Amino acid sequence: MLDLKYIRKHPEAVRAALEKRGAGFDLDRLLDLDDEWRRKLFTVERLKNRRNAVSEEIARLKKAGGPAEALIAEMRDVSQQIRERDGEIRQVDENLQALLLHVPNVPHPLVPFGRADTDNKEVRRWGGRPEFGFEPRPHWELGEALEILDFTRGGKVSGARFSFCRGAGARLERALINFMLDLHTGRHGYTELFVPFLVNARSMTGTGQLPKFAADMYKVENEDYYLVPTAEVPVTNFLRDEILDGDTLPRKYAAYSACFRAEAGAAGRDTRGLIRQHQFNKVELVKFTRPEDSDDELEKLVRDAEEVLRLLGLPYRTVLLCTGDLGFSSSRTYDLEVWMPGQGLYREISSCSNFTDFQARRANIRYRAHPRARADFVHTLNGSGLAVGRTLAAVLENFQQANGTVAVPEVLRPYMGGMERITREMERITRE
C-alpha cells in the first residue's frame, strides 16, 4: 500500500498516477476520511491526556490519605466520553485502512503510458524462430499423441483446467523444475526455499492478493487457509514483520511451488493445453533490496529469468508493461514471452516486477542501513523463473520433429537420465 502521509502531502501526484493506470479510485473519499480521523484523534487525545494527569493526581492523593472522590467522579465521566469517541475513531480508521488497501502502486517514471497490452514496449528479442519442414502442432496435440499429457483424465479426476503428466512428460516437468532451481541457486546466487502451499489471510494481504482479488484464489473451507497462487506469497511473507540487517541485502530466494488459481473471469480463454490451468508449477525468484538498489536488481532479475530460456534454446521477447497493463502491486514489470510455434504467437512465461515499498509496507518488512539507523521499508521484487507448465509446452512445440517425437534440449538431458528424444512410450508391464 501507499504511505498515507505521502498521499496526504501529494494528493495530485497520486491522482495522476491512478489516472495513468486507468484505475477508477475515489481519492477524495480517502482524503476526507483521513481528515476526519485526524480531527477526532486530536480531541480524544486531549481527553486521554487529562485522564492520565488526573490518575496520577488520584494516586498521590490516596497515598497521602486525601479526598479523591470528586476527581474520581469526574474521571468516570471522562472515561465514558473516551470510550465513545474511541469507538467512532475506530470506525473511521477501519474504513480508511480498508480503502487504503485498495489503492494500487504508483507506476515507475520509466513505465510507458498505455491503456492495454497492445501499448506494451518490446525491449529485446532473442533466438530465431525455428523453421519446420512441416506444419508445427500445438503442444496439446503432441502431448496427447505421445501419451505424456492427459487432459481427459484430468477432467475426470478433477475438472476442467486440470491435467496429468505421464511417463517422460512427468519426468520432463520434474527436470525443468530441477534445472531451474539448480541454475538460480548454483549460478545466480539465490537461496532455495521450500514453502507452505497454504497460507493465511495476513500473508495474502501482505503481497496484495487480498482484499481486492479474493475471487481469483482458492480458500479452504472453515479455515484461514488459502492455496498459494504463486510462491511469491509465502516467500515474501517469509520475512514479514522483521527488521533486516542492511548488510544482508539484497536477499535473494528461489522457490518451487505448485500454484493454484481460480481463473475467475477467464471462461472460454485458453481452454486447450497447459496454458491456463487451475494448478501449475512455477519456480519463483524473490528479492529484498535497499530502495536505491531495486531498479538495478530488477534488470538483473529479468536477466536471470531470461537465462533459463536461453539455455533451453527457446526464442523469446522481453516486454515492458505499460501503465494500463501493470499489476496492482507493481511499480514496473517486464514480461518474458516465449515463442509458441504450434500456436504462432508469443506467450507470457515470466513476469518480473519491482514492487518498491508497496508490499514491504503491507507486510511490514524493514531494514536498518546502519545499526543505529531508523528502520525503513525494503523494496521487494519477484519474477517467474519460470512458469514450468508453459515452459514444458514451449519445449514440446519448439523441439517437435516431423515424426511427432520431441527432442530433449541439451541442458535437460542430465535431468532426464540421458534421454535425447521423447517418443511414444507404452505402459510398462511387469511380469513375475
Added chain:
RNA sequence: GGAGAGAUGGCCGAGUAGGCUGAAGGCGCUCGCCUGCUAAGCGAGUAGAUGGGUGAAUGCCUGUCUCGAGGGUUCAAAUCCCUCUCUCUCCGCCA
C-alpha cells in the same frame, strides 16, 4: 484430538496483594576514552507506531497508543476476568 506450561524492547530476561515500570538487569549495537596490536576495561547512548507544533534540513518540542491479539472490570491494568492465536512439553494419531 487430550493434559500442562508459556507469549515482555534487536536478542535474552526481571516484573502478579492494580497506580511513581514504556518497562530492572544482561547481551548486542553506536559514539567517546583507554590500549604498541588484539582481547579486556571505562563512560554515554540505544523500542515501535501515530497525532499536533516547529525548522531549509539530518531534526527538535509535545501528546497518544503499544508488554501475543481482541474484549471486559476499574478513576487507573504488563499486572485481575473472558475469548482467540501461536509456541513448547507429555499422551494419542499419523507421512
